[in-house]
Amino acid sequence: MNYRLDIQYDGSRYGGWQRQKDTDNTIQGKIEDVLTKMLGTEVQIQGAGRTDAGVHAKGQVANFHADCEKSCEEICQYLNEYLPEDIEISKVSEAEERFHSRLNAKEKVYQYRIVSGIHKNVFERKYQCPLHETLDVNAMQEAAKYLEGTHDFKSFCSNKKMKKSSVRTIYSIEIVDLTQEIVITYTGNGFLYNMVRILTGTLIEVGRGRRKPEEMKGILEGCDRKEAGFTAPARGLTLLEVRY
Amino acid sequence: MNYRLDIQYDGSRYGGWQRQKDTDNTIQGKIEDVLTKMLGTEVQIQGAGRTDAGVHAKGQVANFHADCEKSCEEICQYLNEYLPEDIEISKVSEAEERFHSRLNAKEKVYQYRIVSGIHKNVFERKYQCPLHETLDVNAMQEAAKYLEGTHDFKSFCSNKKMKKSSVRTIYSIEIVDLTQEIVITYTGNGFLYNMVRILTGTLIEVGRGRRKPEEMKGILEGCDRKEAGFTAPARGLTLLEVRY
Numbered sequence: 001m002n003y004r005l006d007i008q009y010d011g012s013r014y015g016g017w018q019r020q021k022d023t024d025n026t027i028q029g030k031i032e033d034v035l036t037k038m039l040g041t042e043v044q045i046q047g048a049g050r051t052d053a054g055v056h057a058k059g060q061v062a063n064f065h066a067d068c069e070k071s072c073e074e075i076c077q078y079l080n081e082y083l084p085e086d087i088e089i090s091k092v093s094e095a096e097e098r099f100h101s102r103l104n105a106k107e108k109v110y111q112y113r114i115v116s117g118i119h120k121n122v123f124e125r126k127y128q129c130p131l132h133e134t135l136d137v138n139a140m141q142e143a144a145k146y147l148e149g150t151h152d153f154k155s156f157c158s159n160k161k162m163k164k165s166s167v168r169t170i171y172s173i174e175i176v177d178l179t180q181e182i183v184i185t186y187t188g189n190g191f192l193y194n195m196v197r198i199l200t201g202t203l204i205e206v207g208r209g210r211r212k213p214e215e216m217k218g219i220l221e222g223c224d225r226k227e228a229g230f231t232a233p234a235r236g237l238t239l240l241e242v243r244y
Numbered sequence: 245m246n247y248r249l250d251i252q253y254d255g256s257r258y259g260g261w262q263r264q265k266d267t268d269n270t271i272q273g274k275i276e277d278v279l280t281k282m283l284g285t286e287v288q289i290q291g292a293g294r295t296d297a298g299v300h301a302k303g304q305v306a307n308f309h310a311d312c313e314k315s316c317e318e319i320c321q322y323l324n325e326y327l328p329e330d331i332e333i334s335k336v337s338e339a340e341e342r343f344h345s346r347l348n349a350k351e352k353v354y355q356y357r358i359v360s361g362i363h364k365n366v367f368e369r370k371y372q373c374p375l376h377e378t379l380d381v382n383a384m385q386e387a388a389k390y391l392e393g394t395h396d397f398k399s400f401c402s403n404k405k406m407k408k409s410s411v412r413t414i415y416s417i418e419i420v421d422l423t424q425e426i427v428i429t430y431t432g433n434g435f436l437y438n439m440v441r442i443l444t445g446t447l448i449e450v451g452r453g454r455r456k457p458e459e460m461k462g463i464l465e466g467c468d469r470k471e472a473g474f475t476a477p478a479r480g481l482t483l484l485e486v487r488y
Contacts, residue, residue: 010366056367080363088366119324122254122332123300123371 001068003075004095005031005045007060010086012126012235016053017060027051027087031062034082038075039066048101048242049108052194054234056127059109059241063101107171107243110186110196113236114204117180128181129236135207137177140184143206144173146216147199154223156199157192158231166192166223175203182207185240194231202229245312247319248339249275249289251304254330256370256479260297261304271295271331275306278326282319283310292345292486293352296438298478300371303353303485307345351415351487354430354440357480358448361424372425373480379451381421384428387450388417390460391443398467400446402438402475410436410467419447426451429484438475446473 009027019028028047035043045064051057068075076092083089113128115121120130147170154166170188184203186196202219205211211229219227253271263272272291279287289308295301312319320336327333357372359365364374391414398410414432428447430440446463449455455473463471 008366010369058367077362085364085369086366088364090363118321119334120329120332122252122330123302125254125329127367 002063002065002095002097002099003068003072004091004093004099004101005062005064005079005089006091006093007031007062008058008088008090009056009060010126011051011054011056013086014053016055017047017049017051017057027057027060028062030083030087031079031089034079035064035066037082038070038078039068041066046101048105049191049239050193051239052197052234052237055237055239057239060239061101061105061242063095063099101242104244105190105242107187107189107241108191108239109241109243110191111238111240112184112186112196112200112232113238114182114184114200114232115180116177116182119180121180126235127238129233131204133208135182135204136209137175137182137207139209139213140182140203140207141175142213143203143211143216144175144184146213146220148173151220152223153192153195153220155219155225155228156195156202157225158194158198159192160225162192168192168195173199196237197232197234198225198228198230200232200236204232205229246307246309246339246341246343247312247316248335248337248343248345249306249308249323249333250335250337251275251306252302252332252334253300253304254370255295255298255300257330258297260299261291261293261295261301271301271304272306274327274331275323275333278323279308279310281326282314282322283312285310290345292349293435293483294437295483296441296478296481299481299483301483304483305345305349305486307339307343345486348488349434349486351431351433351485352435352483353485353487354435355482355484356428356430356440356444356476357482358426358428358444358476359424360421360426363424365424370479371482373477375448377452379426379448380453381419381426381451383453383457384426384447384451385419386457387447387455387460388419388428390457390464392417395464396467397436397439397464399463399469399472400439400442401436401469402442403436404469406436412436412439417443440481441476441478442469442472442474444476444480448476449473 048061072092150169174185292305316336394413418429
């Protein structure tokens with residue numbers, strides 16, 4: 001059987017999604033450990049998005065193959081009983097045999113939240129970047145228009161050794177100004193390593209007036225990480241949804 | 245000068261509002277320490293609601309008397325710079341000389357959030373009570389009607405040695421069923437020690453079918469803590485607003 005997991009997590013305490021050799025303090029590691037305990041045999045799960053350390057998820061998707069006598073509801077209940085309180089399996093369902101959470105993903109939606117007002121919201125503090133600056137949202141929206149579409153996003157990728165194509169399509173970048181908070185929602189067919197955070201850092205620099213919206217064109221053409229802006233902090237970023 | 249502070253905090257890490265002799269891990273203690281540092285002389289602040297350990301606030305109010313050359317905005321900025329990230333001063337303003345945050349309070353609004361669905365929301369987990377039970381909300385609403393109004397709430401108070409009057413007026417208890425979550429909002433002229441949590445525990449027992457709504461009358465008349473239900477956990481409770 002091929003099982004699909006829908007997962008949400010507060011990533012604050014973790015070293016990211018992907019299992020690491022030297023530490024199991026990862027979301028993937030925590031889930032695999034509980035599944036391995038449940039099934040009595042080692043299980044590997046495939047996640048749709050390899051979120052960085054400190055990044056959150058409301059709609060992460062993963063899948064794994066296993067023989068299990070439990071129903072989907074029972075697997076879900078077992079996982080939530082043994083997982084820490086900042087990881088929740090929203091749903092377990094049976095997937096088609098060839099379903100692969102990452103390879104079959106058609107669209108991903110990421111959201112970045114920036115505190116623009118003077119005051120922080122103590123209840124949301126772990127899910128927002130505490131910038132506390134007034135940004136020119138119109139300029140940011142104008143810059144975002146240059147980034148939408150199909151481009152080589154090499155300038156917006158931290159992985160220098162990347163050999164595969166760095167061409168991706170961003171369907172939309174929506175920027176909403178909520179007075180105390182600015183929310184940027186990215187929808188695309190895939191995102192490179194650190195790409196959403198570098199896009200956000202670059203847009204923040206536009207919002208500060210340090211870069212002009214039309215500079216985005218040259219940054220994309222440069223295909224060089226040094227052309228783009230800083231990498232915005234992980235805490236403001238949440239993987240909202242993976243669409244198939 | 246008499247200064248008014250509007251305060252929000254995530255109470256998870258603290259031993260409650262009120263300063264204690266043996267520990268300064270209280271909200272009042274943290275704020276007084278920063279004010280004392282700022283003014284170079286000891287300051288005592290008066291809080292409107294003495295929230296228990298683990299209880300949160302979105303609209304706590306406090307006041308203090310001091311001679312200070314800084315503007316209200318500067319005091320606010322100073323406090324937020326030195327206070328921990330789970331306490332935020334939303335506003336500092338000048339109050340009338342005789343203003344006392346607790347004695348002048350006319351209404352307080354508390355909110356209690358219960359997770360009724362199977363799944364927790366990892367992002368809200370510290371501000372909700374993880375009950376994960378289906379409750380009969382209609383019965384709870386019926387029971388709440390008996391509790392509204394002016395009554396002796398001695399049965400709903402943990403302080404046995406209380407010598408002062410335990411008569412209070414609850415203007416409204418609103419219970420909203422959000423499918424995954426039940427939210428109870430209490431508005432009253434004042435609340436006794438643990439009163440909102442005991443009211444909530446009692447209403448939960450009604451929702452479970454263990455008590456009938458009409459039993460509320462006898463519980464109030466009994467004037468005995470043993471008559472009422474359990475004390476619901478602190479984490480689900482937030483002081484929303486103090487009205488003057």
